[in-house]
Amino acid sequence: MNEKSHTNDFERYLKDQAGEHRMYPSDHVWKNIRKKIQPPKKWPALSAFTVLIISALVVGTVLNKPVPDAITANFHFSSQSAANITAEKTKSVAGSSKLDVTDEHYSVDQITSNTITTAIENIKINDAVARQLTEPAITVSDETYLTSVATPLKQAFDKNIVVEKSSDIATIQKRSFAKASTINNINYYLFDVESRLRSILNAPPSENRSGGVAFFQSPYNNNDINYFQGNDFKVGPRHSDLFPQALEQISKNASRLDFRFYFTPSISYRHLHEQNQSAPQDVNTVSLQSGSTVKPSSAIHQNPAIGYETGFGIGYALTKKFTLTGGFQFNISQYKIDAFLYKDEPVVLTLDEGKFLSNINTISSLRSTPGSKPLTIKNRYYQISMPIGLDWMAWNNDKVSWGIAGSLQPTYTFDKQPLIMSSNFKNYADGSAYVRNWNVNANLESYFGYSTGSYRWQIGPQIRYQLLPSLVDKYPNREYLLNYGLKIGVVKQLK
């Protein structure tokens, strides 16, 4: 009996001692567990980021590509003399029994007869298609007018192309014009020439399927139809004259857009809103470390740190003074906290669940009050945002400008591992689970700009403020991030 009692006592003794023992695991244990049990977080911002980048690239490429005007700009008055052109043309024809039909003909600095002959050479007349094109769908109401238009054109081609004795072209021309006794054939021919020229000029086809008529009805041709007759088309119309409305529209739209890129080093800080002190005091009555009624601002010693933001966007000029802006931005906001290393100890985070408070027990080795070893911790937030704003250029001349801009920035916070205050403000604990994913920033800036060509360089002060607290609403202490920065940017006017 004694032996049994002794054994029971021994076991009970060991059990009691073991039952009292506690050990606090390292932080990495929970991190590893969390990785295993929580599926990898989807990052919706990544999709948004990808779409935005691709959109920006597409828009930038489309708006920056050589527009038709860039080509037609080369159709200005040629500096080459008619003699030179004729000589080159003769040389070209003589040097090659077959015309060299390549794209380079479409990119020369002027329209020469070679260009036209090349274009015409490319025209493989398909009788069936020709018939279809010249069927009643293509009607000419005014034969007299058409004849008057076609005759000088025929003369022009006779003079400048057929006379070249280029056998292929001559054959085509002669065959074509031999049959040009009928209005339909002339109409077809004119339409075909027009469409080829339009193709060369990279312009939209005429909506008027009567083709040549529409082409020659342009005001330019009323006055200058004989340009076809003179000097091998040396002097051609500007493309913008040929299609003034379309180009004007393109040019007008394009000039309203700009691409902007910027970088802003900043001083990051946070504003702590000492909301309602009743909550922490209540909390202290149940916290594991009661007795503290200090205010956050007095308990915490914090310092600003360097933050950054960089981004790009598109601007759309609503008026000469106001520009609507939108884009994509990456932010790093951070601040420093003075803390003290201490042994692992239990801490309480109190959350306001609406109708009641819930306490989350956790462990921390960091104190806000003096402990064994002082150290500085950094709370850092990585964010991506999509600012949408308005830019008011208050004053400008040819070179210098001054303006004010502001934006609202829907923001997604990722890679967040902040340390947050315990309910009694004595400890800092991991607050990653309570960070608000989506937030809204507001930005206000003033800038001085200096223009060099199509670029405008800008510099000026900026302030960015976080409109919603960093942490979820149920965490009682409100933290608002604040950034004072110097924004450096460049704006490129898109053509």
Place this chain on the structure above:
Amino acid sequence: MVGNNLQITCMTEQSIIAGCLNNDPVAQRELYNRYSPKMLSVCYRFAQNREDAEDMLQEGFIRVFTQISSFRNSGSFEGWIRRIIVHTCINFLKKYKKFNESLDLAYVTNVQVKEETIPSIMFARQVIECIRLLPVGYRTVLNLYAIDGYSHKEIAVMLEIEESTSRSQYTRAKAMLEAILIKKKIIEKPGEVLTWTAAVQ
């Protein structure tokens, strides 16, 4: 704003379980925070060192979270967690250790035990440290039988040894631990004034 008339409560065990069943990170963290200190202590009794103990704890809690749907509310939730943790520890040890080893009590003389007077507040930790001085086979059986409450029959199944082996291992472990505790002046020799009963008291 937090009103004065709000009721202050903690997350209940049921809400934690419900949250974990819904894969709620807050509930999972709360469960971990609540039970990990005790469970790490359990792991530490079985492990060779703290790193091994944390590995055991990590593996055990992953099993807790992934198997929580199998908890039937038929017993204590902590007991259910403890059983998972203990089995995890045993499986961990099985990979590397043999539980059939038999050592003589003379082993104690080779164990480096610093003679010192220990404040009573440190007894729990010191007792645990003394247990960890035992050879792994002895230690495991002693932990399972004396502290975690398994029978020799269950221990035999768990460790894949004979039941008689478990008994003999335990007898030797107990004697060895007693010698260590006396040497550490945590208890006094039997027959003297301070016995186990006195130590408990």
